[in-house]
Amino acid sequence: MNFSLSKAQFFLLLFIIQTGVVYISFQTPLIIYSQHSAWFVFILASLFHYGLLFFFERYYQSFFLNGFFRWVYLIYWLLITAVLIAYMGYVLASWVLPQTPEWLVVMLIVGLSLYANLVRPETVINIGVMLIPIIFLFVIFLMLAVPDLTWSNLFPVEWNHTKQIMAGMIHSMYAFFGIEMYLIYRPFLKQDLQVKGKPLLIYQLVLFIFYFLSVVFTQMFFALEEIQLIPEPIMYILKSQEVNFVKRLDIFFIYIWLSWSIVTVMIYGLSFRVLYLSKKRKHPKRSIVIYHLLLAILPLFVMQFQRIEFVKNSIHYVLIVFTILLPMMIICWNKWRGKRVS
Amino acid sequence: MDKVEYMMKSLQKAFYHSSDLTVRQIDWHEGDTAILCFYASLVDAKEVQKILDTIYARLDTEKPFWSETLLTTLDNFALPQAIERVCQGETLVILPDMGKMLTLAIPNEVRRNLEEPNNEHILRGSHEGLVERADTNLTLIRKRVNNPALVVKSFTIGQQTNTKAYYLYMDGVIKPETLKEMEKRIADIKIDYFYSIGQLSDALEDSVLSPFPQLLNTEHPDRVVAHLVEGKVVVMTNISPSALIGPVTFFSFYQTPDDYNSRVVVGSFYKIVRLLSFVTAVFLPAFYIAVISFHFEVLPLELSNQVKNDVNDIPYRPLIEALILEIIMELIRESSIRLPQSVGQTIGIVGGLVIGDAIVSAGLVSNLMVIVVALTAISSYVVPSVELNSTIRMLRFPFMLLASLFGFLGIVVGVVILLIHLISLTSLKQPYFSPIVPFQPKAVYKIFLRWPFIRPTVQVTSFQPPKDEKGKNEDTP
Amino acid sequence: MYRKGIMLLFSMLLLAGCWDERLYKNASVVTLVGVDGYVGAYKGYYAYPNTAAQQNEVIEADGISPRDVRNQANLKVEQTIDLSELSTILVSDQTVREPLYDILDIYFRNPQNPISIKIAVTEGDVKPFIELTKDLAGGSGDYYERFMESTEENTIFPKLDLQTVGSMLFEQTIDIALPYIQLSEDKKHAVAAGVTLFSGQRFTGTVLTPKQSLTMLLLMNQPSKQARMSYMWKHDGKAMPITAEVIHIKRQWTVNEELKRIDMDYLIEVEIEEFAHDHLYKDPIFKEVQQLIQNQMQAEFEEVLRILQGQQSDTLGIGRYIRAYHPKMFQKDWHTIYASLQLVPSVQVKIIRTGVLR
Known part of the structure; x- marks a missing residue:
């Protein structure tokens, strides 16, 4: 794989990976577990994330994956993508397409990702650019809900329940999943570009504001008892807004979210390509097709209410292992061995 | 003997x-x-x-x-x-x-007058047009660039017809790889009998089967010059008034000399209007079909009553209804091109007013569908380039089909496919969808705005982002 | 072979596609729903426009649950009943004695139903309210939506939609007050008759009069475009009406956690809209008028607060305030605490404008 990234492309790529799919739904578990202090816990989690970014930037050169860990990550991504696709299919089925067969929706999503991944890698890297304006739209239309917000929902902030704060921190992980991609794509950044300092801070700030708005809005819009019943709060907020020319914003935004998520799936496909083809392989095209075939089959086993719930309630532990602990371990080990990414 | x-x-x-x-x-x-x-x-x-x-x-x-x-x-x-x-x-x-x-060497001068090209009308600026004679065309261009750096190279196309053709470029401005690629393609042309410019563009384009034109086709010498100084190659033949320009981006099809002949604010405004017309031309019928047959809850209550009244007694499904009108529209267009100008207008009136009115009162299609299709047709003719405008009119049919199958989901799928195609498309091996790919945030505004000081920009040559992000790519030559 | 395969796949798609297609022309777009009855024996009314006759059809059905009622109603309509363009729900005052969420669940659960719609409680049966829209040229739902929106602008009904109602139903700390409508004497119009007070999910049986609901909205600091009050001013043995319009409200709640007492200070700035006696530039008259409005409002505030506390209906959201800023004072069973609170309103009225006359 031979391509290089500019700073804008690199951070755009990360942004899409980190926000895709989960943006409409990660607020629910966070608020359920940390109650009124959710917004505060999220600030803490963001600080932690910023620290993590710093750590990754400092030591990314030591993130050398040997054959075993390469396979670990390939399989992890395959499964994560399958779960994401299953969730996308499930949300689509419950919100807009109750009758359309699930396999068809999954096929469409996977087919698009396959097409994008069979052409040159720059396509996947740059397609996120088209999402920038519509992501802006998301935030602008969320602002319509401002008159309906209840400020007193943000209080009281409770400090003394460490367990509650910890649970909230762990569930904030949803917002930051996919951060291991930083390590994967960082070596592709053009050699002479500086990322440390201002660019990293700007990225963190944009990501933080984008997520924080959604957390705060959700918290102020719904009562605590109510949020437990609402798995996709952002969609629900948009559903209750009415503008002059459109009665139901959620219908548009569910599809905007879908295209956004499809790009995320494509980027996971690209990461697979990058990692798998970092060694010379005989049939690069064939392996991409097989990866997507698996993607088309695996989600079908997850697309049920109870299984989706199970995944939602447990996947953050998996995320912690693969996005934080394992990269740190690998970096430390390689640091100790003195091995670096060439 | x-x-x-x-x-x-x-x-x-x-x-x-x-x-x-x-x-x-x-x-x-x-x-x-x-x-x-x-x-x-x-x-x-x-x-x-x-x-x-x-x-x-x-x-x-x-x-x-x-x-x-x-x-x-x-x-x-x-x-x-x-x-x-x-x-x-x-x-x-x-x-x-x-x-x-x-x-x-005293050939018989057979040439027509330098008239304004019929398919590229402009309001202000030069009204000269290229003709079917290469030397006259070269005169028109040399007249505008009095500089030996404008290089003209000749070659012949057609092993049997031996037609004379030229390619032009500005030395020092053009990127060597662009020139090399064009020369390679010209050398590879294998045509026996050359008689149409279409043969040449087929031979020079990157992907012939793509619906999007990858070479700009123009008959305006000032447009040719504007592209020459941006570092592009121009190919002209002795048999056609069209000059083929490459490499180009998708957005250069949306520019006209008028943008730069008129005032800054006005020029920018119309540029934006034209780009928005792309959205209506391709998506409006599909959107309407999707709303009517899948998601009518998005309509606000007052509007929904009107729509409901209108569509209630239409016998066909929305897709068929739209196809009927769209095909009538295309028929009117075809017939008015082929007929002499005086009759063409009559056909326009018969087609537009008589058929449009009758078809609604006959209850075959709804009033709203007429509005949608007419709006779409108008938007598609806004595009200054003839090739792209027919492409756009064709593109909406797959979108209509997808919308009638899956509603908005179909449109999303179509859009993503379209984007992947556009982003990976090349013109002379250079990115077609620049400056979106490679993403140059600082160049994006140029798509929408016409900047006061016209600084010729050299198109990016590769899918890799430029080394220095401060905009090496936009260097003045 | 390859091509044939593609063709086959494509035609299969064309034949089998459109799973979720709901053609607009095949749907009966219901804009107004009425609910009557109780769990196990619901009665539902669905009004949808008949485009040919420029009239509204009303379908009546029985069933064990709101959803079942709709299924039963579907049997009586030539097209499918579709609630995605619904704009108003009317519920009879008997039905809301039971938990309100029971009938609203289907509207929250189904993604096609809008939740930015209005809900109101009717006096007695819903049926006459629905039937009176039969002859309207416009949609039935529109009629009630417009009706309620204009009443909201006059600060009689609180600004609510289904989503905000649902949000409050789930919360202990605030109660809802739904619009209450009566029939006019000739049975041809709906009349805004104040608001119904809820305690938790249930209707308490108490209805505030329009004047009281205006006072309640002022207490909630939610004056809408117009909030007008008229009083009689007795001067020299003559009675003279005064109308004042509220311009601004400043609200300050001071909580004393030990005494369980809340001092509610309101500074209300008004404009005089009607005062035939004139001469407000004379200081004694001005002062007297200002004092009169202040006293009257003070009395009204006290009365409304007494009713609200008596019915254990915390429509002001005092619970929300206490939970957020005085969490120690807050307890799970909020309603009983609320009833025992000592609420002390004090109103200060300032006339800041007198119209274009002095």
Whole structure:
């Protein structure tokens, strides 16, 4: 794989990976577990994330994956993508397409990702650019809900329940999943570009504001008892807004979210390509097709209410292992061995 | 049989005894004979006679370079060369005794006036248009760029037709890889009989099967010059007024000379309007179909009552309804192009008003669908380029089909496919969808706005982002 | 072979596609729903426009649950009943004695139903309210939506939609007050008759009069475009009406956690809209008028607060305030605490404008 990234492309790529799919739904578990202090816990989690970014930037050169860990990550991504696709299919089925067969929706999503991944890698890297304006739209239309917000929902902030704060921190992980991609794509950044300092801070700030708005809005819009019943709060907020020319914003935004998520799936496909083809392989095209075939089959086993719930309630532990602990371990080990990414 | 007669016979044979070929024996200096050979259809006979008279006069003075004038040359005789020259419209005087031939390059000037191109009307600026003659076209361009760095290279297309063609570029501005790629493609052209510009663009384009044109087609010399100074190659032929320009981006099809001839704010405004028209032209019918048959809850209550009243008694499904109207629309367009201008307008009125009104009162389609289709048609004609505008009109059919199958989901799928295609498309191996790919945030505004100071920009050459992000790519040449 | 395969796949798609297609022309777009009855024996009314006759059809059905009622109603309509363009729900005052969420669940659960719609409680049966829209040229739902929106602008009904109602139903700390409508005497119009007070999910049986609901909205600091009050001013044995319009409200709640007492200070700035006596530039008159409005409002505030506390209906959201800023004072069973609170309103009225006359 031979391509290089500019700073804008690199951070755009990360942004899409980190926000895709989960943006409409990660607020629910966070608020359920940390109650009124959710917004505060999220600030803490963001600080932690910023620290993590710093750590990754400092030591990314030591993130050398040997054959075993390469396979670990390939399989992890395959499964994560399958779960994401299953969730996308499930949300689509419950919100807009109750009758359309699930396999068809999954096929469409996977087919698009396959097409994008069979052409040159720059396509996947740059397609996120088209999402920038519509992501802006998301935030602008969320602002319509401002008159309906209840400020007193943000209080009281409770400090003394460490367990509650910890649970909230762990569930904030949803917002930051996919951060291991930083390590994967960082070596592709053009050699002479500086990322440390201002660019990293700007990225963190944009990501933080984008997520924080959604957390705060959700918290102020719904009562605590109510949020437990609402798995996709952002969609629900948009559903209750009415503008002059459109009665139901959620219908548009569910599809905007879908295209956004499809790009995320494509980027996971690209990461697979990058990692798998970092060694010379005989049939690069064939392996991409097989990866997507698996993607088309695996989600079908997850697309049920109870299984989706199970995944939602447990996947953050998996995320912690693969996005934080394992990269740190690998970096430390390689640091100790003195091995670096060439 | 004497030598001269034999030679004449063989010349006749070489030209397959064509009726418009003249082969005649004439007297030459001091009792020699010569053979005059030319295509009567290609040569300006009066002028030839004048020059020949001059040369006769010179022969008598016995000057050493009697044969050299601006229009004549003396070469050794060789039959293949002789044939080639005659075919190019030159007049040949063969001197069998000396074994030489005198060529007079005085072709018959057949050309039309420099009229404004019919398919690219502009409001302000130059109204000259290219014509079907390469030298006139070169004159028009040289007139605008008085600089030796404007390089013209000639080549021939068609192994049988031997049509003359040129490619032009500004040396020092053009990127070497662009030039190399174009030269490689020109060398690879394998056409026997060349008669249409479409053959050339098919041979030069990156992906022929893509619906999007990858070479810009224009008849405006000022547009050609504007692209030359941006470091592009222009290919022109002797048989068509169109100049092919490459590499281009998708957005250059949305520019017209008018943007730069009018004022900054006005130019920017219309540029934005034109780009928005892309959205309505491609997506509006699909969107309407999706709303009517899948997601009518998005309509606000007041509007929904109107829509409901309108569509309630339509017998067909929305897709069929839209197809009926769209096909009528395309028929009207086709017929009005083929018919003479005076009748064309009548057809427009009959088609637009009479059929449109009758089809609604007959209850075949709804009023709203007429509005949607008419709006779409108008938006699609906004695009300044003829090729892209037909592409856009064609693109909406797959979108309509997808929308009728899956509603908005279909549209999303279509959009993603379209984007992947556009982003991976190349024009002369250079990104077609620049500056979106590679993403250059600082260049994006240029898509929408026309900046006061027109600084020619060199298109990016590769899918890799430029080294220095501060915009090396937009260097003034 | 390859091509044939593609063709086959494509035609299969064309034939089998459109799973979720709901053609607009095949749907009966219901804009107004009425609910009557109780769990196990619901009665539902669905009004949808009949485009040919420029009238509204009303379908009536029985069933064990709101959703079942709709299924039963579907049997009586030639097209499918579709609630995605619904704009108003009317519920009879008997039905809301039971938990309100029971009938609203289907509207929250189904993604096609809008939740930015209005809900109101009717006096007695819903049926006459629905039937009176039969002859309207416009949609039935539109009629009630417009009706309620204009009443909201006059600060009689609180600004609510289904989503905000649902949000409050789930919360202990605030109660809802739904619009209450009566029939006019000739049975041809709906009349705004104040608001119904809820305690938790249930209707308490108490209805505030329009004047009281205006006072309640002022207490909630939610004056809408117009909030007008008229009083009689007795001067020299003559009675003279005064109308004042509320311009601004400043609200300050001071909580004393030990005494369980809340001092509610309101500064209300008004404009005089009607005062035939004129001469407000004379200081004594001005002062007297200002004092009169202040006293009257003070009395009204006290009365409304007494009713609200008596019915254990915390429509002001005092619970929300206490939970957020005085969490120690807050307890799970909020309603009983609320009833025992000592609420002390104090109103200060300022006339800041007098119209274009002095």
